[in-house]
Amino acid sequence: MKLTTAGESHGKALIAVIEGLPAHLSIDIDGINRALALRQSGYGRGSRQQIEKDCVEILTGVRNGETLGSPVTLCVFNKDYANWENCMSAGTCDSKAMQEKALTKVRPGHVDLTGVLKYAQEDARNVLERASARETAIRVAAGEVYRQYLSALGVEIAGYVCEVCGVKDGGMYAFNELSASKNTDLGMLDSAIEALSKEKINALQKEGDTAGGVVEVRVKGLKSGFGSAMTYAEKLDGQLAQGLMSIQAVKGVEIGAGFSVAEKSGKEVHDEIFYEESRGYYRKSNRAGGIEGGMSNGEEIVVRVAMKPIPTLMKGLSTIDFNSKESCVAASERSDVCAIFALEIIAEAVVAEVIANAVAKRLGGDTMAEVKARYDALN
Numbered sequence: 001m002k003l004t005t006a007g008e009s010h011g012k013a014l015i016a017v018i019e020g021l022p023a024h025l026s027i028d029i030d031g032i033n034r035a036l037a038l039r040q041s042g043y044g045r046g047s048r049q050q051i052e053k054d055c056v057e058i059l060t061g062v063r064n065g066e067t068l069g070s071p072v073t074l075c076v077f078n079k080d081y082a083n084w085e086n087c088m089s090a091g092t093c094d095s096k097a098m099q100e101k102a103l104t105k106v107r108p109g110h111v112d113l114t115g116v117l118k119y120a121q122e123d124a125r126n127v128l129e130r131a132s133a134r135e136t137a138i139r140v141a142a143g144e145v146y147r148q149y150l151s152a153l154g155v156e157i158a159g160y161v162c163e164v165c166g167v168k169d170g171g172m173y174a175f176n177e178l179s180a181s182k183n184t185d186l187g188m189l190d191s192a193i194e195a196l197s198k199e200k201i202n203a204l205q206k207e208g209d210t211a212g213g214v215v216e217v218r219v220k221g222l223k224s225g226f227g228s229a230m231t232y233a234e235k236l237d238g239q240l241a242q243g244l245m246s247i248q249a250v251k252g253v254e255i256g257a258g259f260s261v262a263e264k265s266g267k268e269v270h271d272e273i274f275y276e277e278s279r280g281y282y283r284k285s286n287r288a289g290g291i292e293g294g295m296s297n298g299e300e301i302v303v304r305v306a307m308k309p310i311p312t313l314m315k316g317l318s319t320i321d322f323n324s325k326e327s328c329v330a331a332s333e334r335s336d337v338c339a340i341f342a343l344e345i346i347a348e349a350v351v352a353e354v355i356a357n358a359v360a361k362r363l364g365g366d367t368m369a370e371v372k373a374r375y376d377a378l379n
């Protein structure tokens with residue numbers, strides 16, 4: 001399957017085209033809209049989310065609630081475009097409006113400076129509009145379609161926020177406890193830790209500063225053997241890392257015990273293997289995070305994703321105006337203080353995309369019935 005996204009943050013719309021979905025996959029549009037609403041929520045979000053009420057329109061590939069096997073096009077219109085049309089239109093824009101919205105005081109940590117140099121632009125808006133995390137809205141919509149494909153096979157995805165700017169939840173949670181995170185303000189499962197995290201966000205907001213954090217995403221029910229040990233490009237852990245690192249503001253991805261394996265011995269890290277007639281092969285621990293040799297091993301897949309603090313600071317950092325080359329304070333208009341709840345929803349969407357692609361690669365199938373029969377036939 002192949003996913004292409006398009007769209008600028010203040011342009012008319014965000015678009016996703018998914019090629020290669022089998023026919024007869026039931027599409028739950030309300031489910032997509034619920035994921036979109038979750039992505040917009042969470043403590044610490046900025047005022048843009050009050051303007052938008054993201055809602056998907058399916059333009060192609062679905063009829064009477066089921067895929068046809070043709071490319072599926074998803075669209076989320078940007079309500080804010082109405083306020084930006086005079087400087088974001090594909091036709092001739094109003095030069096005064098373009099000047100007013102031009103960004104030349106490039107923000108450290110954002111796309112601005114490297115982007116204007118690479119694409120020979122005089123206004124960083126021509127690169128930041130696409131680089132904006134607004135693009136994640138359409139990835140969440142597409143991810144929900146992939147999740148529905150996986151769900152039809154009995155593969156489920158869930159996650160939670162385990163750290164906000166140094167405030168950490170060290171708890172161990174069962175998979176079925178994770179969904180409760182969606183009913184909280186910050187996606188955290190321990191209410192005392194969440195309260196401390198909110199205090200941290202409030203303090204940073206007062207300072208005109210921002211916060212990042214860490215989320216964990218888990219996949220349950222995926223049988224062994226998805227991914228590949230034979231070609232590096234198809235290794236499941238490599239694909240998860242690529243997909244997750246491509247999310248705006250992500251700086252780190254860990255699988256299973258992740259970086260902590262470096263300080264431990266082999267005996268402390270590798271998961272011993274057992275066999276029972278009724279259960280088949282199993283492990284009593286899962287430090288591998290469900291992936292060995294670039295393939296799923298049948299245990300839960302566990303990934304952790306680290307997000308840097310959002311680079312638009314209300315009290316901007318020192319920078320250079322690339323027109324005058326003079327020192328100045330970086331541009332800021334409005335910003336989220338913390339978007340970690342959103343990252344958790346986006347990371348689930350990206351994990352769904354990667355796992356669904358690994359399933360499609362191995363099983364193929366023109367119809368969901370074919371895919372399901374092939375999946376069920378595996379051990």
Ligand code: EPS
Nearest residue numbers: 009046048131132133134310334335336
């Ligand atoms: C976002 C929309 C953007 C930002 C944010 C995420 O809206 P605006 O630029 O109009 O305020 O709030 O984008 C960024 C963090 C970024 O760096 O561009 C969204 O819908 O998630």
